[in-house]
Amino acid sequence: MTDPVNETPQTAAQPGDVVAQGEQVPAPQDAPGTAVAGGRAGDDGAAPETRTQQFFRELLSGSWLVSVLAIVVALFVGGVLIALADPRVQETAGYLFARPSDFFGAVWDTVYGAYRAMFRGSVYDFQSETVSRGVRPLTETLVFSVPLILAGLGLAVGFRAALFNIGAQGQIVLGGIFGAFIGFTFDLPVVVHVTLAALGAALGGAIWAGIAGVLKARTGANEVIVTIMLNNIAVYLVAYLLTTPAFTLPNSPFPKSPDVPAESAAYPLLLGSSFRLHAGFLLAIAATVFVWWLLERSTIGFEIRAAGSNPSAARTAGISVNRVVVLTMVISGALCGLAGSAQVLGTERALTAGVAASYGFDAITVALLGRSRPLGTFLAGLLFGALRAGGVLMQSTTQTPIDIILVVQSIIVLLIAAPPLVRAIFRLPAPGARPRGARTPVAKEAAA
Incomplete structure (x- = not known):
C-alpha cells in the first residue's frame, strides 16, 4: 500500500518509457491498419507500399542513377x-x-555514324580484318584512362575532406619531372629502377600538393587559389627545365628529355609491342583498391571523412584537423604524381612540355562524376578514356568536330553539379522522399 506522504503516486508505464535497471516497456503489437515500414496500410488512408515499390523508390532516388542519366x-x-x-x-x-524524311534520315545517319565511329574507336573495331586490330581501340581506352583514374582518385580523396584541389595539373607535371629524371639519369636493375621512378613521381606530386596543404593548415590560405597558382608555376618550371642540359635531348627538334630506358625504368607492356597498354593500368586498379581501403576501412580515412563533414565536431572529438588537411593533400598529390608517371614511364616514355595534357582538369570531372567514390571514379575514368579514344576516329571518319566531345564532358559536369535538374527532367523522387499519398507524422496527428 502506498504512503501518500512519503511517496508520490506512480503513473502507469507507457510504451517506450524507461523503467528501473534500464529496462524498457515493450511497445504493443501494431494494430490492424497501422502504417509501418514494409508496406502495410495506414489508418490515414494512404495506399500501402510493398517491398517492391520501396525497392524501386530507393533505386530511382539513388545518386548513381543521376550520374547515368547525366551521361x-x-x-x-x-x-x-x-x-x-x-x-x-x-x-x-x-x-x-x-520532304521531312530527307531531314530526319540525314539526322539519323549523321548521329548514328558519329557514335558508331566513337564505338569503333573506343571499344571494338568490327570493321578490322584481325581480332588484334579489333581490340586495339579497347586497349587505347584503357591507356587514356590510366592518368584520369589516378588523378581522379587523388582529387576524390581531397573532396572527401572538403578540400577542392584544383592543382592536379601541376602535380602531374611534378610527378612527370621526378619520375622521368630518375628514369633517364640512373642505371639500376629492372624492378628497382621502375619502382624508384614511380615512387619518385608520387613524391613529386606529394611535395607540390603538400605546399598547398601546409599553407591551408598554417595560414588558412584558400587551397583553390594556391593550387591554381602552383599549376602555373609547374608549367613554367617544366618549360625551363627542358632548356637545361640535364633535361634536354641533343638534336631534338622540340623540347624533350632523354628517353626513359624501356628495359629497366618503363612500365612493362601488358600485351606485347603491338599495343600501348602498360602496367600503369594495373597500378590504377591497385590505387582504386587502396583508396577504398583508406577511406572506408582505415583510421586515417575516418578522420578525413570526419574533418570533411564537420571540422568543428572533428576537433571536439580530438582530431587534429590541420594534420588531416596536410596529410590529405599529400595523399592526393601522390596519386596525381603517379598519373604523371603513367605518362613518362608508360605512354610517352619521355618528359615533354605537354606531359600533363589536360588530364589534370579532366580529372576534376572524373572525380565529380564518380561522386568521389573509388569505384565510381574508376568507372568515370574509363568513360572519359573512351571519349578520348573514340573522339579521334569520330573526327577522322565523319568530320565531326572534336570539340563536341568537350561539350559532352562539360554538360556531364553541369548536370552532376545540379542533381535536382536531372531529377526534374526525368521526374525522379528526391532521396528520402516519402511515397505519394503518405502523410507526415504531424499531418497524422492533425488528422487524428
Whole structure:
C-alpha cells in the first residue's frame, strides 16, 4: 500500500518509457491498419507500399542513377550538336516541310555514324580484318584512362575532406619531372629502377600538393587559389627545365628529355609491342583498391571523412584537423604524381612540355562524376578514356568536330553539379522522399 506522504503516486508505464535497471516497456503489437515500414496500410488512408515499390523508390532516388542519366542527357545534346554541324542536315533542313524524311534520315545517319565511329574507336573495331586490330581501340581506352583514374582518385580523396584541389595539373607535371629524371639519369636493375621512378613521381606530386596543404593548415590560405597558382608555376618550371642540359635531348627538334630506358625504368607492356597498354593500368586498379581501403576501412580515412563533414565536431572529438588537411593533400598529390608517371614511364616514355595534357582538369570531372567514390571514379575514368579514344576516329571518319566531345564532358559536369535538374527532367523522387499519398507524422496527428 502506498504512503501518500512519503511517496508520490506512480503513473502507469507507457510504451517506450524507461523503467528501473534500464529496462524498457515493450511497445504493443501494431494494430490492424497501422502504417509501418514494409508496406502495410495506414489508418490515414494512404495506399500501402510493398517491398517492391520501396525497392524501386530507393533505386530511382539513388545518386548513381543521376550520374547515368547525366551521361544520357549529355550524349543526347551531343547528338543534337553533331546533327546541327553536319552540312547535309543543314541542306535538308531548307526543305524540311516539303520532304521531312530527307531531314530526319540525314539526322539519323549523321548521329548514328558519329557514335558508331566513337564505338569503333573506343571499344571494338568490327570493321578490322584481325581480332588484334579489333581490340586495339579497347586497349587505347584503357591507356587514356590510366592518368584520369589516378588523378581522379587523388582529387576524390581531397573532396572527401572538403578540400577542392584544383592543382592536379601541376602535380602531374611534378610527378612527370621526378619520375622521368630518375628514369633517364640512373642505371639500376629492372624492378628497382621502375619502382624508384614511380615512387619518385608520387613524391613529386606529394611535395607540390603538400605546399598547398601546409599553407591551408598554417595560414588558412584558400587551397583553390594556391593550387591554381602552383599549376602555373609547374608549367613554367617544366618549360625551363627542358632548356637545361640535364633535361634536354641533343638534336631534338622540340623540347624533350632523354628517353626513359624501356628495359629497366618503363612500365612493362601488358600485351606485347603491338599495343600501348602498360602496367600503369594495373597500378590504377591497385590505387582504386587502396583508396577504398583508406577511406572506408582505415583510421586515417575516418578522420578525413570526419574533418570533411564537420571540422568543428572533428576537433571536439580530438582530431587534429590541420594534420588531416596536410596529410590529405599529400595523399592526393601522390596519386596525381603517379598519373604523371603513367605518362613518362608508360605512354610517352619521355618528359615533354605537354606531359600533363589536360588530364589534370579532366580529372576534376572524373572525380565529380564518380561522386568521389573509388569505384565510381574508376568507372568515370574509363568513360572519359573512351571519349578520348573514340573522339579521334569520330573526327577522322565523319568530320565531326572534336570539340563536341568537350561539350559532352562539360554538360556531364553541369548536370552532376545540379542533381535536382536531372531529377526534374526525368521526374525522379528526391532521396528520402516519402511515397505519394503518405502523410507526415504531424499531418497524422492533425488528422487524428
